[in-house]
Amino acid sequence: MPDIFDHIEWKVLEIFGEEPICVHVGNVKECEIKRHPTYAKFRTEAISAGIRSASSSRLWESIIAMGRLCDLDGDDTWRLVILDCIVPCFRSLSTKISREFQVEREDLRSAMVATALEVWESTSMGVSPRHIRDRMVKAAFDMAFRLGNATCSERLLDDVEILIQPETYAQDSTLRSSSIIDLNSIRDADVAEQLRGERIGALFQVHGHTDVLRGFHKGLRDGSRSGSVGRAARTSGFSRSWISDPNLYYYISDLYPSFIGLREAAAVIGVAESAARRLIRAGQFPLPAARAGRGYKISVRALMHFKNIPDTIVHVDDVENGALHASGRQ
Template structure:
C-alpha cells in the first residue's frame, strides 16, 4: 500500500499533469517568461533548491507566494504542490524514526504532514515567504521525533484528508460606492444584481473610462472574449433566463490578472520602495509572486485588500448605469 507521501505525489501529478507549469503568474500563456518546465522537472528543481537553501531561493519564494494566492481563491492546488516538493525530505527521517523507536511508519508520516500544514496556516501573515519552507520542515521533523519518543497514536492518516478538502473562499467585502440606495437592505436578488451593475457603470462614466469598458463589452457580444464565470454559476443567476448569460462577467475579468509592484503600490498609496521592504519583511498584506527580478501582483488579491468587490455583473446593467450617468438613453433589456 502506498504511503501518505506517495499518495500526495500522485494526487499532485494528477492535478498538474505533464503540461508546463508557471509559478510566476500561474498561467503559462500570460507569463513574460517564455520557457516553463513540466511539473516533474519543476519538482526536481524545487527539491534541489530547498536542500541547498530555501531561504535564498527565488524559486521557493515564488512557490510559497503562488500557494498563498491560491489560498485566497480557496484553491489548494499550489499548497498541494508545496507539500509535494517538501515531502521527499520527510521520508528518510520518518523511516529512521519508525525503525529506531519501533512505531508505525504511517503514523509518523501522517503526523509530519499534518504539522507541516499547520505551520503553513500559521505563517500566512507576518512570515517572509523565504522562511516558510524551512519552518514547515523543521516543525515536521520535531513532531516526528516527539511522536517516536512517546510512541502513541495521537494522529491518524484520516487527518491528512483536510488537505484535499476545498476551503471556503474568502468572503467578498461590501459595496462601497456612494448611493442613495443601501444595497445591504435589498432582499430581491434581481434588483440587487441590476443596481450593482448600474452603479459600476455610472462610476466608470464619471471617471471618464467607459470607452475602454464598452470595447470589452463589444468583444463579449461578438464572442471574441468570455468572462471567467463557469456555466454552472451562470445558470444559477436569477436573471439569466431573460438576459444573455454570456454577458455576465466578474468585475476583475476586465483587468489584467497581474500588474507590476509599482502600479500596485500606487493603488495602495505607498511607495514602491516601501512595498519592497514590506515583502522582504513578510509584512506585505497579500502574496506577491516572483517574476524574474521583480514581482507580479494579483489584481484579485489587490481588489480584496482594497475592499473592491469582485461582483458578478451584466454588461447591459453596466452600460445602463453609464448611459444614465452621462444623460443618455437606457439600453433595452429583453
C-alpha cells in the first residue's frame, strides 16, 4: 500500500522526469555550469553524500539553499527533493519499529516526515545549512522510537499536500516617496495599474537604464521572449488587457538577471563579502545562497523580498509612457 514516502518519490519524479536538474541556480539554462545530471543520478549522489557526511558536503549545502529559495516563493519543489533524498534512510527503521512495536507503519512514516519538516521550519535562521539535513534525520529517528515505545498509533496527516505551505510576504512599496500619490488609495484599478507601470518607467529613465527597457520590450513585442506573467495575465482579470496585448505584461524582476554573485548581493545588503561568507557558514545569512563552483549565487527575487521591493506586474505601454514622460519628451 503506498505511503507518504512513495507519494513524495512519485511527486518528485513527476516534476523532474528524465530532464537534467540544476542545484546551483535551479535552472539548467541559466546556470554557468553546463553539465547537469538527471534527477535519478542526482538523487543517488545526494543520498550517498548524506549518509557519508552531509555536514561536509557542498552538494547538500546547495540542496538546502535551493529549498530555502523555493520557500520564499511558496514553492514546495525543493522541500520535496530534500525529503526524497532523506526518506530512503527512514524506510528500514520505520519497518523494523512498526513490526516490533505494533505501530501502523503508514502513521509512523507520516510522523517522521512531519517531524523532519518541523525541523526544516525551525532551522531557517541560526543553524548552518550543513547541519540541517542531519538534524532532520535525527529528529525523525527520535520520533519513531518515541512512537514505538509508547505503542502509539495517533492519526497523523499522511497526504503529500501537507508539504504545500505557501508563504506570503508583505511588500511595502519603496516607490511611494517618489510621488505624492499613494497607489493603495486609488480605487480605480485601471488608473492604479497604469500609474505603477509609469512610475517604474520613470525610475529607469532617471537612472539611465532605458536601454534595458528597450531591449526587453522589443523581445516581448517580436515574440523572441515572454514575460513571466505569461498565461496568468490573460486570466487574472487585468482590466485593461482587452485594449492591449495581454502577453506584454511582465514582472519587474524580469528586467534583472535571475542571480547575482555574493559580492554584489553583500554590497546591496550592506556587509562585506567576507562577512557574508561567515554568515552563510553560520546559517545566519538572510538569503538562500546556492553553491556554484567555489562561489555562491544569490536570487535577485529573494534580494527584492529582503529589501521590501515589490515585484510589481506592469505593462510595456505604461512603462514606456513613464520613461518618455520623465525624459521630458512628452
